[in-house]
Amino acid sequence: MSTQANIDTIRRFKVGTMNVEVYPSRESMGAAAARATAEAMTQLALSQDMMGVIFATGASQLATLDALTKIDGLPWSKVSGFHLDEYVALPIEHLASFRGYLRKNLTDKVPIGTFNEVDGTAADLDEVCRSYAEKLRAANPQLCLLGIGENGHLAFNDPPVADFNDPLDVKVVKLDEACRIQQTAEGWFKTANDVPERAVTLTIPTMLRVPKLIVSVPGTRKAGIMRRSLTEEISTACPATILRTHPDVTIYLDNDSASELADFLPSY
Ligand SMILES: N[C@@H]1[C@@H](O)[C@H](O)[C@@H](COP(=O)(O)O)O[C@@H]1O
Numbered sequence: 001m002s003t004q005a006n007i008d009t010i011r012r013f014k015v016g017t018m019n020v021e022v023y024p025s026r027e028s029m030g031a032a033a034a035r036a037t038a039e040a041m042t043q044l045a046l047s048q049d050m051m052g053v054i055f056a057t058g059a060s061q062l063a064t065l066d067a068l069t070k071i072d073g074l075p076w077s078k079v080s081g082f083h084l085d086e087y088v089a090l091p092i093e094h095l096a097s098f099r100g101y102l103r104k105n106l107t108d109k110v111p112i113g114t115f116n117e118v119d120g121t122a123a124d125l126d127e128v129c130r131s132y133a134e135k136l137r138a139a140n141p142q143l144c145l146l147g148i149g150e151n152g153h154l155a156f157n158d159p160p161v162a163d164f165n166d167p168l169d170v171k172v173v174k175l176d177e178a179c180r181i182q183q184t185a186e187g188w189f190k191t192a193n194d195v196p197e198r199a200v201t202l203t204i205p206t207m208l209r210v211p212k213l214i215v216s217v218p219g220t221r222k223a224g225i226m227r228r229s230l231t232e233e234i235s236t237a238c239p240a241t242i243l244r245t246h247p248d249v250t251i252y253l254d255n256d257s258a259s260e261l262a263d264f265l266p267s268y
Helices: 026-049 060-069 099-108 124-141 177-185 205-210 220-229 239-245
Strands: 012-016 017-022 050-054 081-085 085-086 143-146 171-173 197-202 212-217 250-255
Touching: 017 026, 026 060, 026 143, 026 212, 026 250, 060 099, 060 212, 081 099, 081 124, 081 197, 085 099, 124 171, 124 197, 205 239, 220 239, 220 250
Parallel strands: 017 250, 050 081, 050 143, 143 212, 212 250
Antiparallel strands: 012 017, 085 197, 171 197
């Protein structure tokens, strides 16, 4: 009998309008998410001089970004890049800085047109949010890469602060305790106390406005939240449930993160 870990085919299913694709490994998941991103960028480049693309960070994005940066011939010079979130007051040199992560894993590797960084160390964070929101509105991003946190967060919209009708585009949030603990599990910080208490984040409506969402969620630690994201009532108790209302979203999983989705995947 086969187990989820040794299933080596690609399995696809739909939950409402949402497409879910399950790959045999983290690497094959990343390659598939990268191919979809590359196709979307190539299409957009046919009709746009500059395209806004929002990139995600975290361990879940490493395979996707690695594969994406190795694809030849992409129209990087036409990309105006953005990111989802950044810790407040964390220096760029810190391992967990999302700006540092994106330099290392993206912008140092490809000839991107422009990249708009969120400076969480700036003195006036209201101004950081206001000007980032303005840049996002002007760029009108057509493509957004996303991850899902173990607590269901999208960017840093943790359950206690997530608002599906948020009037703001970008805001400063207080991080949930569960979220701060989860950041240590991946080794970004030594203890939960080392995790900054606040972050700048795009809000949920800002992400959902983007017409195409490519969501990479590999790994065993995400199995429980993937089940909740696909089966629970849509609510801010699990912010990722809102993705089920988006008209063009594909979730890329590996066998590990799909391990609690047996009823969607009858071959288990
Ligand atoms: N706030 C970031 C998000 O931008 C990311 O999409 C999500 C998944 O991260 P990871 O892949 O590290 O689990 O949570 C991180 O903490």
